[in-house]
Amino acid sequence: MLAKCYGGTINGVEASTVEIEVYSVCGTSSFAIVGLPDTAVKEAKDRVSTALKNSGYSSKEEYAVTVNLAPADVRKEGPIYDLPIAICLLKATKRLNTEKLAEYAMVGELALSGEVRRVKGILPIVMEMRRIGKRAILVPESNAEEASVVTGIDVIPVRTLREAAMYLSGEIKIEPRFTDLADLVEAARESGDDFADVKGQETVRRAMELAVAGGHNMLMIGSPGAGKTMLARRIPSILPPMSVEEALEVSKIHSVAGAEKGGGSFVTQRPFRAPHHTVSAIGLLGGGSHPVPGEVSLAHRGVLFLDEFAEFPRQALEVLRQPLEDGHVGVSRAAAACDYPSRFMLVAAMNPCPCGYLGDPTHECRCTQRQILKYQQRVSGPLLDRIDIQVGVNAVPVKDLTGLPSGEPSSAVRERVMAARRIQTERYRGMRGVLTNADAKSRDLNDICKLTAKAAEEIRKTLERLNLSARAYDRVLRVARTSADLRGDDNVTESDIMDASGYRMLDMKFWA
Numbered sequence: 001m002l003a004k005c006y007g008g009t010i011n012g013v014e015a016s017t018v019e020i021e022v023y024s025v026c027g028t029s030s031f032a033i034v035g036l037p038d039t040a041v042k043e044a045k046d047r048v049s050t051a052l053k054n055s056g057y058s059s060k061e062e063y064a065v066t067v068n069l070a071p072a073d074v075r076k077e078g079p080i081y082d083l084p085i086a087i088c089l090l091k092a093t094k095r096l097n098t099e100k101l102a103e104y105a106m107v108g109e110l111a112l113s114g115e116v117r118r119v120k121g122i123l124p125i126v127m128e129m130r131r132i133g134k135r136a137i138l139v140p141e142s143n144a145e146e147a148s149v150v151t152g153i154d155v156i157p158v159r160t161l162r163e164a165a166m167y168l169s170g171e172i173k174i175e176p177r178f179t180d181l182a183d184l185v186e187a188a189r190e191s192g193d194d195f196a197d198v199k200g201q202e203t204v205r206r207a208m209e210l211a212v213a214g215g216h217n218m219l220m221i222g223s224p225g226a227g228k229t230m231l232a233r234r235i236p237s238i239l240p241p242m243s244v245e246e247a248l249e250v251s252k253i254h255s256v257a258g259a260e261k262g263g264g265s266f267v268t269q270r271p272f273r274a275p276h277h278t279v280s281a282i283g284l285l286g287g288g289s290h291p292v293p294g295e296v297s298l299a300h301r302g303v304l305f306l307d308e309f310a311e312f313p314r315q316a317l318e319v320l321r322q323p324l325e326d327g328h329v330g331v332s333r334a335a336a337a338c339d340y341p342s343r344f345m346l347v348a349a350m351n352p353c354p355c356g357y358l359g360d361p362t363h364e365c366r367c368t369q370r371q372i373l374k375y376q377q378r379v380s381g382p383l384l385d386r387i388d389i390q391v392g393v394n395a396v397p398v399k400d401l402t403g404l405p406s407g408e409p410s411s412a413v414r415e416r417v418m419a420a421r422r423i424q425t426e427r428y429r430g431m432r433g434v435l436t437n438a439d440a441k442s443r444d445l446n447d448i449c450k451l452t453a454k455a456a457e458e459i460r461k462t463l464e465r466l467n468l469s470a471r472a473y474d475r476v477l478r479v480a481r482t483s484a485d486l487r488g489d490d491n492v493t494e495s496d497i498m499d500a501s502g503y504r505m506l507d508m509k510f511w512a
Contacts, residue, residue: 003091006105008125012338015128021068022088029062035069038077048086055114055162080119083108105129106138114161118142120258126150148177188268199404200396207391213420214482215436217346222393223360228349237410239270271302277311285319287331291338299344309350310378324386388475389503420485437478454494462501
């Protein structure tokens, strides 16, 4: 007898439909799985057989079973087909009485006891099943909250194989799970330490506000203990809240990445990823023999913080160049070609030299000129060219800390950032993939940045003084546009150009 239901497979951050067909006949006991399965899928025959016995579905008869996962030319990976294979097998051997199995989709890994375990990539699979018109999808209980944000399809949480079979046969009822996505995003609160705890550092605070308001990349250079990491860790407290569309987009990436990479649940706040400086190029970019998203994609619509920037492997830093420019990562392997979104804000921090005290007024630098040059050249010119805001961080003298007043709270800064983002949202309405000034296309800058006469003269002087590349020139214009947005001005003035070009001075000071 033939039985069929539906599941999904992941390619990048999107899912495609897989038809699970099971055919059985009485005879010599055998179990074959076809349809380009990987090792984990092939091992399903042992998990499924044992789970059926331990769930009370033993059979005195022997069956020759063939499982086909269609389309046959798409590679199937992981244990997500255990549950649909087991249910179809019950139907094909007449141990499950239901006539509507083809209306359902299901995913889930089976334990030997019959328990249904959590799987990766549940969110894009549920969205794909809704697209093809399935009435309901059976998912593991531990995946239900994440899956239930998708409307238009019933999400049925199941804890065991027996519970799933009883639901499909009508023996028990399980209420569909539903989670209001808009309520989740609305309920999210800003996180991170507050800028009110920071004393002094007005220049860096201003640079961070500018960077967050326009989504610009930022590099901080300063001596050990100057406060670079402390300031960066407070960026989440001034990030604007995500929209529902952004939350869904980010959550799909984390769902595909799975719990081992910090994903697997619905994301309601902008990501803040801070990988260790020993991370590999694949860890940052994504990929591997079985491609998964890397840190640049897990930081999509959020912040990627790279502390000790110059200590990262050179190869790992160089792979950042294309994602910073294009906003996505293309990973090509023999088995698959995947595309992962990676529109993130890069925040980096580093020392100016190996000992860390070059230019420090209270400590003497012990490095030779050769050592300093070699250290600084770990960050290449092309990568530095893609960093919009470069700022020096000077330590606040300890004797001054007690006398300085507390800084402006994050809530006040966040309000200004949100006001600037609202202006940008209106400006780029209808432009696909453009949400902030940092995303703006070069061809649109002349229309976006309406320069006053003095501003046009100032940008000409800046080009001559700093000898900027065409890319750096465009980035100066984008930062100047953000400076004007923070003031609520339609025109980019001379002060905005001076503000933006002032954050390119490290090009000359350290790398000239």
